[in-house]
Amino acid sequence: MRADYRPIRIGLLGAGSVGSQVFKLIQEDADELANRIGAQLQISGVLVRSLDASRDYSIPKEFLTTDAESVILGSDIVVELIGGIQPALDYVRMALESGSDVVTANKALLANHGPEIFELAERVGAQVYYEASVAGAIPIIRPLRESLAGDTVTRIMGIVNGTTNFILDQMESTGASFDAALEQAQQLGYAEADPTADVGGFDAAAKAAILSSLAFHTEVHIDDVYTEGIEKITQLDIESAKDAGYTVKLLAVCERVDDDSIAARVHPTLIPQTHPLASVRGAFNAVFVESEASGELMFYGAGAGGIETASAVLGDVVMAAKRHLGGGSTLNESTHAKLSILPIEDIVTRYQVSLEVKDEPGVLAVIASMFAELEISVETLEQSTIDSESETVLLTVITHETSERSLQKLIEKLNQSEVVAEFKGQVRVEGV
Numbered sequence: 001m002r003a004d005y006r007p008i009r010i011g012l013l014g015a016g017s018v019g020s021q022v023f024k025l026i027q028e029d030a031d032e033l034a035n036r037i038g039a040q041l042q043i044s045g046v047l048v049r050s051l052d053a054s055r056d057y058s059i060p061k062e063f064l065t066t067d068a069e070s071v072i073l074g075s076d077i078v079v080e081l082i083g084g085i086q087p088a089l090d091y092v093r094m095a096l097e098s099g100s101d102v103v104t105a106n107k108a109l110l111a112n113h114g115p116e117i118f119e120l121a122e123r124v125g126a127q128v129y130y131e132a133s134v135a136g137a138i139p140i141i142r143p144l145r146e147s148l149a150g151d152t153v154t155r156i157m158g159i160v161n162g163t164t165n166f167i168l169d170q171m172e173s174t175g176a177s178f179d180a181a182l183e184q185a186q187q188l189g190y191a192e193a194d195p196t197a198d199v200g201g202f203d204a205a206a207k208a209a210i211l212s213s214l215a216f217h218t219e220v221h222i223d224d225v226y227t228e229g230i231e232k233i234t235q236l237d238i239e240s241a242k243d244a245g246y247t248v249k250l251l252a253v254c255e256r257v258d259d260d261s262i263a264a265r266v267h268p269t270l271i272p273q274t275h276p277l278a279s280v281r282g283a284f285n286a287v288f289v290e291s292e293a294s295g296e297l298m299f300y301g302a303g304a305g306g307i308e309t310a311s312a313v314l315g316d317v318v319m320a321a322k323r324h325l326g327g328g329s330t331l332n333e334s335t336h337a338k339l340s341i342l343p344i345e346d347i348v349t350r351y352q353v354s355l356e357v358k359d360e361p362g363v364l365a366v367i368a369s370m371f372a373e374l375e376i377s378v379e380t381l382e383q384s385t386i387d388s389e390s391e392t393v394l395l396t397v398i399t400h401e402t403s404e405r406s407l408q409k410l411i412e413k414l415n416q417s418e419v420v421a422e423f424k425g426q427v428r429v430e431g432v
């Protein structure tokens with residue numbers, strides 16, 4: 001074992017499914033990690049809420065403490081894995097102010113307080129590492145931060161929430177309803193008892209804010225991300241998408257719209273069945289990056305899970321430990337670009353629009369004229385029978401590119417039209 005320097009003290013905040021796995025890996029792989037780093041990692045303490053709670057991996061009692069200050073001030077690197085905003089924010093501040101580098105998996109913290117944390121780190125000459133905050137085990141922060149540092153990222157489309165990907169995949173592959181698929185996700189431990197953060201798109205929105213900030217060198221707060229969840233997706237949406245050659249995914253889309261502006265949005269999206277993201281099944285995640293020079297890149301893997309996420313955390317710990325020994329400048333986020341963030345109304349994309357209309361002569365012409373009046377060009381139109389008795393039929397229209405503003409006007413018109421029995425909904429289309 002190589003250990004040229006005195007041990008590096010690691011303070012773990014949190015011993016949940018990720019924290020306990022990080023503890024286990026540091027203990028079990030101690031010699032190999034020391035060889036890679038040139039010094040041993042020594043866990044100085046593990047902050048927990050309760051000394052008696054049961055854990056995925058049993059941590060010897062002597063490591064556990066409920067005293068945050070003793071762990072933070074007694075460490076060279078602080079690993080924050082408690083999640084949520086407070087007290088995590090205070091702990092991260094205390095760690096940075098005491099001169100420690102910080103490793104965090106906390107997406108909510110960064111999506112809400114990233115600029116303040118990076119500013120503080122810069123001021124005190126510390127570094128914040130956060131690979132595990134987006135898409136679990138998948139390396140995506142370091143590729144954006146370092147590998148693509150010389151390129152210009154134009155667009156990121158990510159499946160960054162495993163729970164919703166599992167639900168949509170179940171709905172498509174088994175014909176399950178949204179409720180049944182959600183229940184299954186809960187039984188398998190993907191979805192929380194309160195699934196709002198996942199199905200409402202908020203977990204993905206935090207990740208979209210982090211990815212956009214990094215990719216576009218601009219401060220993007222979670223509130224800047226337009227967010228729609230998957231709660232309203234029905235079997236009809238899934239079936240009509242399938243018939244037209246698409247699959248439905250909850251995507252985080254981060255895009256450079258022009259030289260001065262960007263947008264970040266999370267919503268259910270139709271992507272062609274031939275798109276690489278369409279092959280991401282079950283609870284897996286993937287991030288598809290388009291850059292000016294590198295072209296298209298895709299990063300795929302487990303987006304959650306204790307040991308998988310611990311891998312990303314450990315990678316950051318090793319980087320932080322090497323910096324601790326070898327020094328080197330800080331590499332905190334640059335926000336020099338200060339691009340404007342466009343509201344959803346200004347976004348131009350394609351849509352699938354579904355409606356139930358009267359089955360009478362002239363109805364198609366009336367519908368077509370509403371699209372034409374708003375200069376929304378129709379790419380495909382599919383009519384299907386509900387049943388032989390029904391006086392209405394289903395229309396599924398896929399449009400060419402149009403603005404959200406025009407689409408909203410169209411929906412208003414369709415809702416008021418006498419030939420429309422029911423406006424069923426719209427889903428954006430990407431990746432064509």
Ligand code: HSE
Binds near residue numbers: 190
């Ligand atoms: N709840 C998230 C998911 C994992 O389902 O992917 C943590 O971000």
